[in-house]
Amino acid sequence: QSVLTQPPSVSAAPGQNVTISCSGSSSNIGINYVSWYLHLPGTAPKLLIYDNNKRPSGIPDRFSGSQSGTSATLGITGLQTGDEADYYCGTWDSSLSAGVFGGGTKLTVL
Amino acid sequence: EVQLLESGGGLVQPGGSLRLSCAASGFTFGSYALTWVRQAPGKGLEWVSGISGSGGSPYYADSVKGRFTISRDKPKNMVYLQMNGLRAEDSAVYYCAKASGYSYGFFDYWGQGILVTVSS
Numbered sequence: 639q640s641v642l643t644q645p646p647s648v649s650a651a652p653g654q655n656v657t658i659s660c661s662g663s664s665s666n667i668g669i670n671y672v673s674w675y676l677h678l679p680g681t682a683p684k685l686l687i688y689d690n691n692k693r694p695s696g697i698p699d700r701f702s703g704s705q706s707g708t709s710a711t712l713g714i715t716g717l718q719t720g721d722e723a724d725y726y727c728g729t730w731d732s733s734l735s736a737g738v739f740g741g742g743t744k745l746t747v748l
Numbered sequence: 749e750v751q752l753l754e755s756g757g758g759l760v761q762p763g764g765s766l767r768l769s770c771a772a773s774g775f776t777f778g779s780y781a782l783t784w785v786r787q788a789p790g791k792g793l794e795w796v797s798g799i800s801g802s803g804g805s806p807y808y809a810d811s812v813k814g815r816f817t818i819s820r821d822k823p824k825n826m827v828y829l830q831m832n833g834l835r836a837e838d839s840a841v842y843y844c845a846k847a848s849g850y851s852y853g854f855f856d857y858w859g860q861g862i863l864v865t866v867s868s
Contacts, residue, residue, distance in 0.1 A: 737795030
């Protein structure tokens with residue numbers, strides 16, 4: 639069981655928008671920044687969003703992040719087939735003194 | 749260019765030991781925390797251990813505490829994960845990742861990963 643909770647899968651058609659939720663608690667998302675990662679099997683995970691809502695250079699503005707209370711959300715607009723991947727939220731848990739990830743969400747672009 | 753290159757993976761019997769290495773380059777080594785993250789077959793990412801820029805303040809996931817030890821060698825720009833008492837559930841691809849800050853932060857660069865298989 640992951641400390642952070644994500645839906646196992648989401649799907650949408652090309653061009654549509656999708657959101658992926660990440661639910662935590664007062665010891666992690668409630669007090670620490672959230673980051674989001676894209677992961678394709680066999681490759682290195684890639685940073686998409688950091689500090690809840692900031693994008694590294696090179697990440698298109700189709701990707702956005704938000705945080706409210708003990709939850710965070712990744713938004714992707716104008717879905718492309720190349721967006722199909724596993725998406726993970728992550729943060730620090732101050733009670734555990736450990737990093738934590740969500741269980742991952744598989745995005746399917748129909 | 750930041751590069752992280754893992755090595756030392758392989759097949760090991762249950763109860764055995766393995767030391768993973770991560771060669772880092774392209775950034776001021778002592779200024780950033782480094783982390784190990786793993787992905788077991790069919791599972792999601794799991795944070796395993798992290799160490800601050802100075803080499804102090806190591807942190808561990810409960811699942812590996814007491815069995816794994818993280819360390820770093822500043823002159824060699826290397827970070828290590830000594831894994832003892834290995835179990836089948838430790839089988840995974842292990843990634844070395846650079847944190848954005850001295851003690852923690854988000855993971856802005858990742859290695860390609862190294863496979864560890866624990867099996868008799």
